[in-house]
Amino acid sequence: MSDAIKAATLEYATRLGDDSVVLGHRISEWVSYGPFLEEDIAYGNVALDYIGRARMFYTYAAELANDGRTEDDFAYMRSDREYRNLLLMEMPKGDFAYSQVRQLFADVYYTLVLPELLQSKDETLSAIAAKGIKETKYHLRRSRDWVLRLGDGTEESHKRTQKAVDALWGYTHEMFDMDETEQMLADAGIAVDVSKLRTAWHKMVSDILTEATLTVPEDGWAVRGGRTGYHTENLGHMLTEMQIVHRSHPGCQW
Amino acid sequence: MNEISLMPEEQYRRLQQRNAAEVKELWDLLDQVKDPEVPVLSIWDLGILRDVERDGDRILVTITPTYSGCPAMNTITDDVIAALKANGYDDVEVKTKLSPAWSSEWMSPEGRRKLRNYGIAPPEDAELDEDGLTPDAHAQCPHCGSRNTRRISEFGSTACKALFQCNDCNEPFDYFKKI
Ligand SMILES: [Zn+2]
Numbered sequence: 220m221s222d223a224i225k226a227a228t229l230e231y232a233t234r235l236g237d238d239s240v241v242l243g244h245r246i247s248e249w250v251s252y253g254p255f256l257e258e259d260i261a262y263g264n265v266a267l268d269y270i271g272r273a274r275m276f277y278t279y280a281a282e283l284a285n286d287g288r289t290e291d292d293f294a295y296m297r298s299d300r301e302y303r304n305l306l307l308m309e310m311p312k313g314d315f316a317y318s319q320v321r322q323l324f325a326d327v328y329y330t331l332v333l334p335e336l337l338q339s340k341d342e343t344l345s346a347i348a349a350k351g352i353k354e355t356k357y358h359l360r361r362s363r364d365w366v367l368r369l370g371d372g373t374e375e376s377h378k379r380t381q382k383a384v385d386a387l388w389g390y391t392h393e394m395f396d397m398d399e400t401e402q403m404l405a406d407a408g409i410a411v412d413v414s415k416l417r418t419a420w421h422k423m424v425s426d427i428l429t430e431a432t433l434t435v436p437e438d439g440w441a442v443r444g445g446r447t448g449y450h451t452e453n454l455g456h457m458l459t460e461m462q463i464v465h466r467s468h469p470g471c472q473w
Numbered sequence: 474m475n476e477i478s479l480m481p482e483e484q485y486r487r488l489q490q491r492n493a494a495e496v497k498e499l500w501d502l503l504d505q506v507k508d509p510e511v512p513v514l515s516i517w518d519l520g521i522l523r524d525v526e527r528d529g530d531r532i533l534v535t536i537t538p539t540y541s542g543c544p545a546m547n548t549i550t551d552d553v554i555a556a557l558k559a560n561g562y563d564d565v566e567v568k569t570k571l572s573p574a575w576s577s578e579w580m581s582p583e584g585r586r587k588l589r590n591y592g593i594a595p596p597e598d599a600e601l602d603e604d605g606l607t608p609d610a611h612a613q614c615p616h617c618g619s620r621n622t623r624r625i626s627e628f629g630s631t632a633c634k635a636l637f638q639c640n641d642c643n644e645p646f647d648y649f650k651k652i
Contacts, residue, residue, distance in 0.1 A: 257626035257636065264628035271542025275571065346572030350541045353574075353652045354632075356606055361627060 224407060227400045228341060229283040230303070231410050233293060234446060235344075236276030237304035240294055241454070242325060243269030244461050248312045261361060265322075268354045275347045295465035299448075299455040306445040307390040309454040313383065316369050316376065320383040322362040324391055327423045329355045331416045340408040363427055370431025381433050392441040395420070483578045487520065499525045499532065499557075506556050509548045510631050513591040516549060520579025523570055531564045532557055537575045540632040540652075577633075577651045588649060589615045593634065596651035607635045612648045614639035624648075 220228070247266035253259030277290035288296075307325065312318050333355060336348035369376040395417040397405065404410030425435045444450065465471075480488075491500045503525060504517040516522040516536065524535040534553050538546050550567045557565045577596040580588075585595040592615050599612035609624045612635075619641040626636040634647040 257628070260626060260630070261628035264632050267542030267544065267632055268540060269542070271538070271540065275541060342572060346574065347541075349574040350538070350571060354541060356604065357627060360604070360606060 224404070224409070225283055227404050228344075228409060229280055230400050231404055232276045232280040232283065232344070234303040235347075236273045236280060236293060237302050238308050239269045239276060240273035241302070241304040241457070242308040243267075243273060244457060245308065245310070245312055246318070246322070249318065254315060265358055265361070268351075268358070272347065272351055275350070279343045279347070291465065295462045299450050299458055301448060302445075302450065302454060302458070303448060304445050304450075304454075305390075305393055306442055306451055307387065307394065309445070309450060309457060310387065310390065311453050311457075314379055316379040317383040317386070319362055319365040319369065320380060321387055322358070323366050323427065324387060324394075324424065326355060326359040326362045327420055327427075328394055328416075330359055330423070331419055332411050332413065335411040335416070338408075339410070344409065366427060366433075367431045370428070370433040377432065380431070384428060384433055385436050388436040388438075389440045389442050391420075392438070393443045393445060396443065396446065398446060480582065481578045483520075483576060484581060487579060487581075490524075491517075494525065496525050496527045496532075499527070499562075502556060502560060503534065503553060506549070506552045509545045509552075510633075511588070511591070511593065513587045514580075514584050516553070518581045518584030518587065520575060520577075520581070520584075521549065530562075531566065532562050534565065534567045535570050536567060537570050539575050542632060575652075577649065580649075592616065592646055594637070594646060594648040596649050599648060599651070601651060607648065607650055612637050614642060614644065615646055616644045617642040622646075 243266045246262055246269065249262040250259060250266065253262050273294065274290050277293040280293055281288050281290055307321060310317075310321060313321075329351065333348045333352045337345050337352065339345045339348070366380065369380040371377070395413050397412060397414045401410045401413075405412040428435050442451075491497070494500055500517070500522075503522055504515045506516050508514045508516060508519050508521065511519070519539065521536050521539065522534070523537050524533075526533045534557075536546070536549060536553070546569065550569075553567050554565050580595065585597065588595045589598070594612050594615050598615070599608055602608045607624065607627060610622060611620045612622055612624070613620055614622050614637075617639060619639055621640045622637050623640060624635060625638050625645065629636040629647050633650055633652075635650055636645060637648050638645045
């Protein structure tokens with residue numbers, strides 16, 4: 220592996236780890252607040268899948284960095300400006316409809332991204348994708364079912380779900396941006412060229428929203444910045460909570 | 474010529490690997506290490522134990538996670554080291570290997586039986602739906618054997634299980650998902 224490819228792969232693994240840990244943490248905020256027991260457990264399970272995925276990406280990033288850092292340093296010792304996650308993942312959990320719509324957007328995204336990442340020439344990235352593919356099938360079935368049920372439900376649930384779709388839509392464009400780093404890796408057969416997945420994502424999401432009697436928003440506005448470390452104010456608050464124990468007790472083992 | 478095997482290919486390969494191993498006694502020893510979440514199954518039964526090698530005094534054990542977020546992996550690593558230490562092997566390294574991804578096909582036949590006796594329906598006790606996912610009904614009840622059952626929750630007490638209830642004996646039960 221050339222130094223340039225190695226540095227880019229480290230950056231890429233960190234980005235993917237950041238997406239997973241931030242979304243995993245947001246999902247975990249529902250634990251003990253679910254609408255009923257089974258749903259509460261489902262949230263815990265899905266959160267665990269994402270946090271597990273983050274651990275694998277970070278472990279690989281630490282291996283590439285080879286500077287003594289561990290997966291924990293990546294998760295707990297970086298500030299919001301150093302995080303590279305997509306903004307969609309860091310939005311606060313909102314109400315139940317908001318979280319399920321965000322989950323649908325993410326689940327459809329991973330349904331498209333992971334099979335591509337499986338083809339990566341980088342063996343570790345491919346192996347992490349292989350584990351995520353089956354899990355994502357279950358995630359998508361759940362978020363899809365919920366969006367159908369809420370969209371095509373009562374007047375109140377429909378209203379809230381449409382509001383969530385409209386509020387989150389502008390954060391989805393960033394998911395399909397490529398920058399120099401990812402383009403170089405995509406050309407080398409390592410990273411996924413996400414710009415090519417946009418049409419398929421739009422089609423899958425539109426079909427589900429339409430079936431749920433919801434309106435697919437126009438592409439009127441877009442917020443970007445996650446991949447360059449420019450986040451919404453929400454991430455800082457989230458990381459404060461996520462990192463406080465680790466930072467208060469450096470090196471603690473139990 | 475088509476051979477009809479009674480055992481899925483993956484299980485057969487694992488068994489061959491164990492039987493052909495130079496350190497067969499270490500495979501037997503590690504077959505005593507239980508999965509902390511399903512304590513009737515050993516890490517061999519579950520297919521988590523992937524390889525055991527000896528290099529001089531050094532023992533290298535390779536394990537694989539069932540699910541990405543399987544929280545049991547750290548405990549399993551500690552238990553493997555403790556089991557080997559208790560038998561005089563002090564120089565042990567446990568490596569986690571992700572590829573190829575774990576499949577419920579790797580579970581041993583004894584593992585499937587043990588699971589059923591423990592009250593958990595093993596993966597093959599349900600016909601998957603057209604998407605290859607857990608169906609919403611008809612997993613076989615491990616208590617009374619009825620197929621008249623329904624899924625209560627896709628996500629059970631751990632990531633690897635879904636929750637069902639039997640319509641005949643009314644007992645709820647876990648189904649070990651096929652992945
Ligand atoms: Zn029964």
